Amino acid sequence: MGNTSSMLTQYDIEEVQSHCKGIFSQREIISLYERFCILDRSGKGFILEDEFMAVPEFALNPLAQRLLRILEGVNFKEFVLLLSAFSPRASFKEKMEFIFKVYDSDGDGKVTTSDILGVLRDLSGSFLTEKQREQVVIQALDQAGFSSGCMLTYEDFVKVLVKANLKMEVEVPVD
Amino acid sequence: MGIQRTGVKVSNQLRDSSLFRPSQSEVDLYQHDMEDFLLDSAAEPAAPHQNKLLLCDLLDISGVLSEAASAIVDDSFTRCFKSNIPEPWNWNIYLLPLWCLGVIVRYCILFPVRVLLLTVGWIIFLGAFIPVHFILRKHDHMRRKIERGLVEFICSVFVASWTGVVKYHGPRPSRRPRQVFVANHTSMIDFIILEQMTAFAVIMQKHPGWVGLLQNTVLESLGCIWFNRTESKDRHVVGEKLRKHVIDPESNLLLIFPEGTCVNNEYIVMFKKGAFELDCTVCPVAIKYNKIFVDAFWNSRKQSFTMHLLRLMTSWAVVCDVWYLEPQTIRPNETPIEFAERVRDMIAKRAGIKKVAWDGYLKYYRPSSKLTEKMQQKFAESMLRRLRTKTSDEDLSTSME
Numbered sequence: 406m407g408n409t410s411s412m413l414t415q416y417d418i419e420e421v422q423s424h425c426k427g428i429f430s431q432r433e434i435i436s437l438y439e440r441f442c443i444l445d446r447s448g449k450g451f452i453l454e455d456e457f458m459a460v461p462e463f464a465l466n467p468l469a470q471r472l473l474r475i476l477e478g479v480n481f482k483e484f485v486l487l488l489s490a491f492s493p494r495a496s497f498k499e500k501m502e503f504i505f506k507v508y509d510s511d512g513d514g515k516v517t518t519s520d521i522l523g524v525l526r527d528l529s530g531s532f533l534t535e536k537q538r539e540q541v542v543i544q545a546l547d548q549a550g551f552s553s554g555c556m557l558t559y560e561d562f563v564k565v566l567v568k569a570n571l572k573m574e575v576e577v578p579v580d
Numbered sequence: 581m582g583i584q585r586t587g588v589k590v591s592n593q594l595r596d597s598s599l600f601r602p603s604q605s606e607v608d609l610y611q612h613d614m615e616d617f618l619l620d621s622a623a624e625p626a627a628p629h630q631n632k633l634l635l636c637d638l639l640d641i642s643g644v645l646s647e648a649a650s651a652i653v654d655d656s657f658t659r660c661f662k663s664n665i666p667e668p669w670n671w672n673i674y675l676l677p678l679w680c681l682g683v684i685v686r687y688c689i690l691f692p693v694r695v696l697l698l699t700v701g702w703i704i705f706l707g708a709f710i711p712v713h714f715i716l717r718k719h720d721h722m723r724r725k726i727e728r729g730l731v732e733f734i735c736s737v738f739v740a741s742w743t744g745v746v747k748y749h750g751p752r753p754s755r756r757p758r759q760v761f762v763a764n765h766t767s768m769i770d771f772i773i774l775e776q777m778t779a780f781a782v783i784m785q786k787h788p789g790w791v792g793l794l795q796n797t798v799l800e801s802l803g804c805i806w807f808n809r810t811e812s813k814d815r816h817v818v819g820e821k822l823r824k825h826v827i828d829p830e831s832n833l834l835l836i837f838p839e840g841t842c843v844n845n846e847y848i849v850m851f852k853k854g855a856f857e858l859d860c861t862v863c864p865v866a867i868k869y870n871k872i873f874v875d876a877f878w879n880s881r882k883q884s885f886t887m888h889l890l891r892l893m894t895s896w897a898v899v900c901d902v903w904y905l906e907p908q909t910i911r912p913n914e915t916p917i918e919f920a921e922r923v924r925d926m927i928a929k930r931a932g933i934k935k936v937a938w939d940g941y942l943k944y945y946r947p948s949s950k951l952t953e954k955m956q957q958k959f960a961e962s963m964l965r966r967l968r969t970k971t972s973d974e975d976l977s978t979s980m981e
Binding site for chain 2: 521568577
């Protein structure tokens with residue numbers, strides 16, 4: 406009974422806010438907490454894969470599995486930090502870090518050709534052959550001056566994507 | 581956003597009691613047509629015209645990621661099943677005692693009176709129904725008439741036991757052949773509220789416990805039709821029963837809840853087309869509950885029907901509006917699904933609830949990969965197009981497999 410925000414004290418909200426470097430406002434954090442509690446049905450304090458996949462709009466996203474690897478099992482503070490990359494107030498650096506994390510599935514700080522191929526596989530499904538995918542990747546890498554067997558560091562990644570028109574803004578509904 | 585066919589079952593953690601869950605085959609049968617309908621009607625966005633495939637374009641997955649993040653932060657499907665948590669108003673030094681007084685009145689005065697009323701009503705009902713059912717066995721017409729009256733009576737008793745204030749608008753349903761009533765669904769009490777005015781026959785799942793007992797006895801005599809969710813051929817069997825029912829002039833008026841599941845009365849999910857392909861007039865009924873008094877949404881995941889009824893009986897009142905809308909027939913160039921959408925639109929407008937393009941059965945199953953595949957196909961096509969413009973290499977003009 407009563408609002409879920411009453412379970413979050415002012416201290417909690419401020420702690421979460423400083424953890425995400427002030428990107429989200431306090432109202433947004435309260436709203437995200439309500440959402441977190443709805444998704445986390447059994448009130449464990451973290452959200453499982455099944456609970457994320459119960460949102461049909463998420464389940465049909467081609468990159469859902471990659472995002473699950475990042476978001477599954479984290480507590481609320483981490484959840485807010487991860488989602489802060491999508492706030493309009495997030496810096497280019499924060500958005501870059503998130504995209505890099507999605508690509509770098511083994512977490513070794515380097516994005517290899519096979520990492521890029523993996524994401525391309527998720528995005529194109531069975532509609533491109535493996536050979537076509539390789540051609541796409543090799544050609545694009547070549548264009549940018551990278552050889553096909555190279556590994557992209559975070560700095561390389563930033564240098565490439567600074568030219569891109571990132572559409573990475575999600576609004577948190579506040580009532 | 582569109583309809584998805586259900587494919588993979590969710591794990592045990594999220595599964596309801598199996599009696600409430602539709603079977604895979606039933607779901608498959610309904611989803612296929614709705615899915616195609618929505619995929620066709622969705623507007624095709626213009627393909628991007630860039631020719632050169634730059635690395636930055638390839639690596640830029642921000643759009644897809646944002647769609648996923650947006651779904652995590654808020655999505656229209658989950659909102660359909662959100663119970664309304666009432667704002668506590670008892671946070672004051674003088675409001676709190678008032679609220680406590682209210683609780684005492686509700687639980688210690690109103691509740692016992694209501695239970696008493698219900699018991700007396702049931703005794704009268706059973707005392708009349710059982711004899712009539714057996715004695716008048718040969719005189720079918722008379723028996724049905726009396727049984728209808730008795731069912732309407734017991735439903736009125738139920739409604740009184742929650743202090744139901746129901747305003748009916750529009751002409752009362754009249755007994756004519758070849759018509760079917762459809763309504764939006766918030767809780768099983770929808771049936772009781774409509775039933776107190778007119779003795780409908782409904783399509784229902786068999787429930788366990790005392791509800792099941794009632795179904796087998798009283799509701800059976802009304803001509804209710806049962807779904808067996810686990811049988812794959814069942815849909816045809818039920819379809820046949822429906823058709824026979826609407827033709828029979830002696831049978832009771834038929835009521836169907838095309839959403840297939842309880843939704844929280846703020847939204848309305850996609851209608852199943854079964855009620856709309858019976859070659860009958862469809863009479864829409866819109867029901868809207870007033871949440872100030874009690875939230876009548878039955879969240880079958882969170883509580884059993886008994887608990888739900890008890891909650892209603894310890895609230896002040898159940899206030900709702902029922903609108904009987906103008907009967908509709910299928911237009912010459914309309915498919916049953918378009919007809920269903922048109923009627924859904926009417927009900928949504930009247931009740932002031934929002935339409936959502938999701939299928940209610942997604943509560944139990946995950947969406948199928950059909951829509952994901954469509955997105956992947958579009959992406960693959962644009963990739964290939966941009967590759968082809970770059971070079972005339974024969975390797976690249978292989979078709980997409």
